Amino acid sequence: MAADENAAEARLGHRFDRPALLDEALTHSSAASPSRPHNQRLEFLGDRVLGLVIAEALAERYPEATEGELAPRFNELVRKETCAAVAREIGVDGWLRLGKAESRSGVRRKTAILGDAMEAVIAAIYLDAGLEAARAAILRFWTVRIEAQGDEAPRDPKTWLQEWAQGRGMRPPRYQVTGREGPDHAPLFTVEVTLENGGAAMAQATSKRAAEQQAAYRLLHLIGEIDD
CATH class of the missing domain: 3.30.160.20 (Double Stranded RNA Binding Domain)
Known part of the structure; x- marks a missing residue:
């Protein structure tokens, strides 16, 4: 396994039984090939897994809150900017596989690219080891953000x-x-x-x-x- 993937596993707290899933999650469309798929399908799945885990965590933390009170909290936690911030915290920006032109153009720093990659990594963990493993990885990095919201819900x-x-x-x-x-x-x-x-x-x-x-x-x- 590549050194970057070893570092990713250590940072994520999850060792992959199927390392190819992590490889796919870290591959941008510009670096894809017939033998190396890009991460867009995983991003689609990871977005839904993240939403489920965050919705569940908020419902448990705020049992008396209404849907209208939970929605802005949820939106703040799953938006692309938050996913990108987590990706930077973990180091995903350094692990992403990009085409040569994209590597030179600074694409790896873009919020949309990093947010998508973070969602893809979540999906890779989910497919590798199931929902509990994905939940553990998500809460590892999102719990502090949930707690930072405090008792007053962010405004829509x-x-x-x-x-x-x-x-x-x-x-x-x-x-x-x-x-x-x-x-x-x-x-x-x-x-x-x-x-x-x-x-x-x-x-x-x-x-x-x-x-x-x-x-x-x-x-x-x-x-x-x-x-x-």
């Missing part, structure tokens, strides 16, 4: 942005799907949100709702409402 980005605009006498933010790619079973939506004053941001996600939430979050960051 779309609602927050709308309230910000209305408080300044603007029309509500406008959301537009500007692109859709990928197969029907794993679509990727690009959404742009714009404000009356000209502010705008874009995001990609596997559902229109998630893309809207991420776009709103990015615009809140751009206008200085969010500091991180």
Whole structure:
């Protein structure tokens, strides 16, 4: 096994019985070949596994919370930026296999690429050893983020942005799907949100709702409402 994969296993706290799964999870489409599949199918599965584990963890931690109170917590924890932050913490950015051109262009630092890779790694663990192993790996890195939310739920980005605009006498933010790619079973939506004053941001996600939430979050960051 490659040294990077040994380091990945140590960092993840999981030794693979089928190392090829980790190899696939760490392979970007630009480095794929007939003998080395890329990680997009694993990313599709890992997104769902992550969502299940985080939803379960939040329901257990906040047994009296309503769906409306849990949703913004969930969205904050599973958004692409959070997945990318975990990927950087683990070291996935250094292990990713990329094509030569992509390696030179700084692709490995991109949030979308890292977030997808982290989800693919989660799926690889799930397929290798089952849900309990995947849950353990996820909670290893997400528990501190769950605890950091505290007792007050984070605000829903779309609602927050709308309230910000209305408080300044603007029309509500406008959301537009500007692109859709990928197969029907794993679509990727690009959404742009714009404000009356000209502010705008874009995001990609596997559902229109998630893309809207991420776009709103990015615009809140751009206008200085969010500091991180």
